[in-house]
Amino acid sequence: MEKKRIIRYGAAFISLAVLFVIILIASINTGSVHISVMEIINILLKRTGEEAAAYSIIWKIRLPRLLMAAVLGGALALSGYLMQTFFRNPIAGPYVLGISSGAKMVLAVVTIIWSGHIASMPVSLNVLTSFAGSMLCMLFVLFFAGKVKSMATLLVVGVMIGNICSAVTDFMINFANEAQIVNLTHWSLGTFSGASWPNLKVASVLILVTFILTFLTAKPMSAYQLGEDYAKSMGINIKIFRIILITLASMLSACVTAFAGPIAFVGIAVPHITKLLFGTAKPIVMIPAVTMCGSIFCMACDLIARTALAPSELSIGTVTSVIGAPIVIWLMVGRKHER
Amino acid sequence: MKDNIFLKIDGLAAGYGRKLLIEDISLELEKGQILTLIGPNGSGKSTILKTITRQLKAIDGIVTIDGSDIFRMHSKELARQMSVVLTQRIETELMTCRDVVAMGRYPYTDYFGRLSDEDNRIVESSLKRVHALELADVSFNEISDGQRQRIMLARAICQQPDVMILDEPTSYLDIRHKVILLDILRNMSHEDGITVIMSLHEIDLAGKISDMLMCVDENHTVRLGTAREIFANDTIQKLYGIEGGSYDAVTGGVELAKPCGRPDILVIGGNGSGIPVYRKLQRKGIPFYAGVLYENDIDYRVAKALAADVISQKAFMPVSKDTEEKAYEVLNRVSAVVDCGCEHGEYDRINTELLKEAVRLGKKYNDIGSIERMW
The missing domain is CATH 3.40.50.720 (NAD(P)-binding Rossmann-like Domain)
Incomplete structure (x- = not known):
């Protein structure tokens, strides 16, 4: 049995890695300028042809965007998995619970006060603001979650908080100048365009650190899955653990919103796909697996966003919603007769 | 004083927050003895159990296991000495019964929770103890209530405790599973020397399995005694405030x-x-x-x-x-x-x-x- 499992996990991880490379190359390959696979490999690995246009396109535009999608996608999916674990609710996630919208709202307000472009704001301020917004909404959700236990009600509360935050954001955008409006509106739908190497570096470091911290909580998390009282009886300090879990989840979601705006449904869809793929919910497997799946999912969605209606571009949120929302509905319906 | 006392409760007062519910509980148990709490709903049985498991803070008094005060013990240390079976039903995701039982090894495994060969052996023997080896690789969500309760018991056994606390372990079970479960408990306490404190609704079964009974009545007063002492005359009828109907302590029949x-x-x-x-x-x-x-x-x-x-x-x-x-x-x-x-x-x-x-x-x-x- 144990052996079978290890083989399954191994096989799943290897397939994910292969898929990652395929999508990476496919994404670099696709776009208004066609670049052959050989050329890509040469440019990436041997760094040849520095003066060619292809070199600039790959290194300055496509690669940072792709990697940003990979890093943020992983973070988003992991954040969703943490929230589902925390709330014991399969449809919890940063977008559905309104956490992303909260980050968006606070970020929009600060941007307008800063009276500049999102891109022109210092990255650290960006992330910090977004984190503040996330935590603010998280506290609201926690407050209601303590009062109502039902999964559907929690969802409604989250959607309402999300709507209120979006309304406030729209309201604030009225006070912005024209350049800001274009920029904010575009960003508030979620996009990976405009990713740059410096931003990518900051995002990668932040998310890597959070990922490692999350991985270190895998053991108590597995006990937490049996319920708080059992976890406590096994020697876990529940209060501290809950604070750690929720902070990590908010941090991940805040990073994503700060760099790419709110992106819908990845946080719900990906953990479930991953569970089906791996046949387990064990944190020690799920934490890396969900992150990998999230990366692939977002890269694929970004590819679709760029190519579906080329040359014009869809927002990433549109694509993830089309794919993710049906999964949420399926989960809601499927769970009913389990109770 | 007897020198083979293993678990000792001295002047324990329990309640929620500052609200005192029950006070002055004192008792002594030897290794491998079974103490059962009986009494009507809302009398405070769960409160007492939750206090002993440290889910609630004790208002006063001390509880010692083998001489060491559990209220001052590190929670990880306590986890190696005491395990629990709770009333609440757990919801698992993609976990086999073996996975659930293996969670009992938590206080013993390394930083990433990896199971050693020794751990796996203990998981196996815990499953055997509750006659559930054939359920090992079945999903926990697919088994019946009676089987679930046995698996939860195996998890508690797997934690290798000295003391096990069970809150109404027989609720939701049909009579056959009740008997199986209590049988396992009895064997466990006898052979492994695990001291058991639990609450039961089935007074007749409580009388049969326990070395000592604790009656907690509606006014939250506590009476301790052996089954013989407790079942003498109409203690039970008074305890549950049965009016009109009657309870026969000898046959365990209710009329x-x-x-x-x-x-x-x-x-x-x-x-x-x-x-x-x-x-x-x-x-x-x-x-x-x-x-x-x-x-x-x-x-x-x-x-x-x-x-x-x-x-x-x-x-x-x-x-x-x-x-x-x-x-x-x-x-x-x-x-x-x-x-x-x-x-x-x-x-x-x-x-x-x-x-x-x-x-x-x-x-x-x-x-x-x-x-x-x-x-």
């Missing part, structure tokens, strides 16, 4: 309230033949006399609970004059006598004679149906 009014029927039973008739009359709300029964007759206990009056005779004695007189007096007073069809013999000839007399008076019926038709 509903006896019909009220002036009885006009005498039921002559014996050797178990009377019980169905008594119950039928009780359901119809017809008061009755039960007669002549030896006090060790199986009918006697039920008759005592349901009949307006029982004409009885002390066991192993010939039927006395007084009893005989009383029987004839009743026979003359009632307008119907029901013959339950018991074969009467040498020692309860009185019943045979009573029935003959009833025939003579035209009062004898063979079942209640015919009496009802008469009326």
Whole structure:
């Protein structure tokens, strides 16, 4: 049995890695300028042809965007998995619970006060603001979650908080100048365009650190899955653990919103796909697996966003919603007769 | 003081927050003994158990396991000494029963929770202990309530505790699974020397399995004793405040309230033949006399609970004059006598004679149906 499992996990991880490379190359390959696979490999690995246009396109535009999608996608999916674990609710996630919208709202307000472009704001301020917004909404959700236990009600509360935050954001955008409006509106739908190497570096470091911290909580998390009282009886300090879990989840979601705006449904869809793929919910497997799946999912969605209606571009949120929302509905319906 | 005391509770006061619910609980248990808490809902059994497991903060008092104070123990240390089976039902995702049981190794595994060969062996033997080896690779969500409870017990065993706390482990279980579960507990405490503290709703089972019982009543007062002491007289009936109905501590049977009014029927039973008739009359709300029964007759206990009056005779004695007189007096007073069809013999000839007399008076019926038709 144990052996079978290890083989399954191994096989799943290897397939994910292969898929990652395929999508990476496919994404670099696709776009208004066609670049052959050989050329890509040469440019990436041997760094040849520095003066060619292809070199600039790959290194300055496509690669940072792709990697940003990979890093943020992983973070988003992991954040969703943490929230589902925390709330014991399969449809919890940063977008559905309104956490992303909260980050968006606070970020929009600060941007307008800063009276500049999102891109022109210092990255650290960006992330910090977004984190503040996330935590603010998280506290609201926690407050209601303590009062109502039902999964559907929690969802409604989250959607309402999300709507209120979006309304406030729209309201604030009225006070912005024209350049800001274009920029904010575009960003508030979620996009990976405009990713740059410096931003990518900051995002990668932040998310890597959070990922490692999350991985270190895998053991108590597995006990937490049996319920708080059992976890406590096994020697876990529940209060501290809950604070750690929720902070990590908010941090991940805040990073994503700060760099790419709110992106819908990845946080719900990906953990479930991953569970089906791996046949387990064990944190020690799920934490890396969900992150990998999230990366692939977002890269694929970004590819679709760029190519579906080329040359014009869809927002990433549109694509993830089309794919993710049906999964949420399926989960809601499927769970009913389990109770 | 006895020197083989393993678990000691001294002056424990429990409650929620600052609100005191129960106080002054003191007791001592030896290794491998079973203490069962009984009492009505809301009396505070769970509060006591939650305090001992540190889910609630104790208001006062100390609890020691093998001499060390559990309220001062590090939670990881306590986890190696005490494991729990709780009432709440857990919801798992993609976990086999083996996975659930293996969670019991939590206090012993390394930083990433990896199971050693030794851990796996203990998981296996815990599963065996609860007769659930064949469930090992089945999803926890697919098994029945009875099986789930056994798996949760295996998880608690797997934690290799010295003390196990169980909060109503038999709720939701059918009688077969109740018996299996308590059997496992008994063996576990005997063979592995695990001291057990639990709460049960089944008073009769509690009396059978426990070394010591703790009654907690509605006013949150606590009484300790062996099953014998607790089941003497009507402690249980008082404990649960059973009004009208009755609880028989010897048989563990519960009877509903006896019909009220002036009885006009005498039921002559014996050797178990009377019980169905008594119950039928009780359901119809017809008061009755039960007669002549030896006090060790199986009918006697039920008759005592349901009949307006029982004409009885002390066991192993010939039927006395007084009893005989009383029987004839009743026979003359009632307008119907029901013959339950018991074969009467040498020692309860009185019943045979009573029935003959009833025939003579035209009062004898063979079942209640015919009496009802008469009326």
